[in-house]
Amino acid sequence: MIRRARLHVRAMVVACGAGRVLRLQLLMLLGALLEAVVLVLLVPLVQLLAGDDDVRVPVLGVDVGPVALLGVAGAAVLLRGAVQWRSAITNSDVLLRTTDALRLRALRGVLEADWTYLVRQRRSDVVQATTTEMERVDAAVHLLLRSAVDLLLLAASAAVAVVISPLLGGLAVLSLVVVVALGRGSVRRSIALGVEWTRRNALFGATVTDSLASLRLIRAHDSSEQWVRLLDDAAREGRRIEHRYVEVTSAMQAIVGYAALGAALGLVLLGRAIGLGVAELVALAAVTTRLLSVARGLLTSTQAFAHYSPALDAVQRIIDETAAHREGLEGPEVSSTSRLASSHLSTRQGAGAPRTSTTGSTSTSGPLLELRGVAASYGDRPVLRDLDLVVAPASLVAVTGPSGAGKSTLLDVVLGLLPPTAGEVVVGGEPLTDPRAWRARVGYVPQQTVLIPGSVRENLTWSAGRPVTDDDLWRALEAACVADVVRQLPEGLDTVLQDLAQLSGGEQQRLCIARALVREPDLLVLDEATSALDAATEADVVANLRRTPAALLVATHRPAVVGVADHVVSLAPAEDEPRA
Template identity: 30%
Template sequence: MAHDPSAVPTPAPASPAAAESRASRGQLSSLWRAMRHLEGRRLWIGLGLLVLGTLSEGAAIMTFLPVLQLVGAGGTTIDLSGLDFPGAGLLPAVIPLGLLLLAIVGLTGLQALFNRSKAVYLSDLIYDFTNHYRTALFRDVAQARWAHVARIPRSRIEHALTGEIERLYLAAFLVLSILQNLVGLSLYFVLSLAISVPMTLLSYGFGIVALALMRPFRRLARHYGDRLQDRRERQLAAVSEFVGSLKMARSMNLESRYLGLFSAILGQTKADAREFTRQSTIGSGLFQFAVVSGAALFIWVALRWVHLDVGRIVILLLLFMRTAPRFMGMQGAVQQLLVDLPAWGAITRLRDDLQAQHDPAMEGSDPAPAPRREIRLDRVTWRFPGESREAVSDCSLTLRAGELTVLVGPSGAGKTSMADIVMGLLEPQKGAVLVDGTALRPGQLRRWRDRTGYVAQEPFMINGTIRENMAIAAGGPVDDERIFRALDLASAGFVRNLPAGLETMMGDRGALLSGGERQRIAVARALLREPDVLVLDEATSALDWENEEALIRAIDGLRGRMTILAITHRPALSRAADAVFVMEAGRVVASERPREQGMQAEGYLGRMTS
């Protein structure tokens, strides 16, 4: 008989609340496993310290019960004559009450010192845990394929490395705080049972019911944590976009637009926080009311029904005063954990995404050859993930060693992708990069990048001195002679005449220097690497004609020292080139050699200069 699919009962879909609860439990379980795996024995030592700390608190409280029961006549001494246990005969018959109370105070002081050491140990443990994940995320970003990293919003990466990691620290701290509360409640439960079973069951049952009634407020915290995640990402994206385009925004009077956008996001964040605070404080108030009601009921039952003596009631009340805040702390810690737990989810999702795009070339250490005759891109093809159109399609071109080769063409033609392939940032999906006839292998790409220098249209500059910006290329301190040699090659000798010389501050993104000075320092920094291949991506496009001519003269002086590939829309650099390749829609459609053939009026270069 044929199987009838309709006969199989279809399980009812889970409610959104149940799905969210499972997601939170999954994230919490994942966080706990990560802490246990990474910290190992240290975590168990930390938990042991939490247990000892709670035990010391209970011991300090429980000493008051025998003290109260053994107080002699007049209330100034402790009568030990009636004690019967091994070694009791070695104790004096009477001990001054003040001396014993002083000893209890001393023990409490030792307990405070222990708690201080415990807090420092746990703080180090949590910092090590979060710093491990900060470093791991940083490494994942650095080692992922360039094509993938370039498509992730920079603000998302910055937010994960800063704000989300800080929330992860809080989440890890709260996990330990919850464990501490659980340990404390367990120990106090045992102590309470030793005094009165019914009163213990009454007080703990009341606390458990109160926690159960707070579930809607914990669900509210989970929703708020998800919204907070989104709001903070949008907030940082707005800041990053504004700061990155500050000059453009000022020049086009767009400040009010960015301010309005930023204010709107802050307003939404404030509204979310206000609603969460309003609702959560209602929950806290109800919980406190329940605790006070429980205390009143506790005293009533203890006196009227259980008929405990005053000494036991005092001790039980002391224990109740310890357990009630722990129930309240448990509710608060779980609620705050649900707010911060989405940060762990965001970090792990980003790490999984980056690790899935890990660049195998990062592990490569095979030597890469220096180009002696040529670098040839042989029918290379590249398409960005998720894109239907190929950025580079079946392209072939040759860069002769020691020559200046220029790529020209409209925006989106694939010029930058070609340059990235030459530098080894992108590995062709089809075709190959040949150095003197031998194809570069994936294991050689990292060492190949050691042979390249790169200058962008807007070069990266730190807010430091010229010396510090130059030292970036060397990966550490570098002597002045090497720096000035590179500056001279880049026609940046003006640095010698600056009052502070190499100690001249460049400002944020090099803003204290002119565009031409900044660009020539960027070229000098690339030359400090002593590259075999220099790639210039629109390096002259933002310069005036005088600075452009100075930079072209510097580039011309490098001819024969290294192989140079330049992307440009400016005719001046094209006229100085040994070879010009024209790209359109991801393909090389024409090539010229201006220095050998002259300017072809009918060619692309001719149209650029006409």
């Protein structure tokens, strides 16, 4: 439990800085001290209400008049309120900064991780860790901060009880020790249930993700009832865990509640038996009730923290694993966006102009890209063997072959995502040593369309890596044969694509092609990127792309593309053919 609390505190310090966290701790401590002052003043206030003109303040042992007492008490209450207000704001700031930083660290890690690691991960695990589990981390941090406040208030209340009556205050503290001892078992069970909940949540998330990814198949086979049963089974297991957690925590809270009531009555009766005055008895009753109430709240917060805290393990696992599999970068403080932008701005002299390669000198007469005796595999499964490929500037190379022959794997190697297990990738006559710099010169369009929930402009520019103008965007849209479609949208470039039904499958593909062209690439890599186009439109798009300065490497089955290619590479499965 203490280890988990330390992990969360470390996350807060990393996200917010030690100074901000220390300020929050000092505010919480000051609030607890002011709470103690207000509780100490209960004794003289009760004496004043009883009709005494001169009353004595415990601890200080001084007599004060009614006006001075009321003034001090009022000032203490006002100052306590101000400190609690400032503490609540700082608390919220620390909470939000911590959860946002963890979420962004996890997402950044995924976005910058080595490709061979990413392809082995289940997408739903990443989604769960950065959404549902982050919500549980948010709750855990909130509960930890709340527990820290309760702990300080508990200490302040216990100290005041001892000041009023060392004997009874000591007994009250002893009762707290008993409560802590009773609650340890329920806290451990809460942690175990939290770990189980995290595992179940991952399974439920995977089931939901798979069902949404299979909607067409589910509807085509009329299998919705079977999937609903799978989802219901996963949800039922979650309800079982949550019910068990509620049973454990509510039972302990009921026991503590009964014990608190009995202890408060017992202490008041004992105080009366040993001769405490009415003012001391009333103050002691108030302080004891406050003490045990805070103790009960602390137990509740601790149990809930124990239940939610395992979520940080899932998030931290993503962060640690992606950090361990991070693709080599030029520097940890340089963002990918700024790196791409600087690469474009430093090398681009104009459309199609020669550029200085970051992997070596670029020859305008030699090949743009070469694969020499390349072999590649995913895990233990060989996909490519002894592959030679040459892509000349402004040429079109078509890659064909049956499913499983390695077309997408070949593109991953070309993009610098998958390192070859043998052979070498050569760019501009030099071995490829900096895949990220090379990718700054490449435009890529995958099989599945990737459109973000934003405007057409945002969809075209988010991966540009350079400042772009409207003229740049329209030029790319014209080349992709989708400019007329965008002009007919209600707001043109600023139309928000809230529903992809606004565009057909072919229009979405052409918009993705335009996005790749906005990068002004030396090499345009297309993976079945025209599969949703009719033959006439596909021919127009290919003709326009051939007029750009970019070389084209196209994985396709489409005769219209293969027929106009300068070179055709036909792949066969690696176990069947040793060479492409």
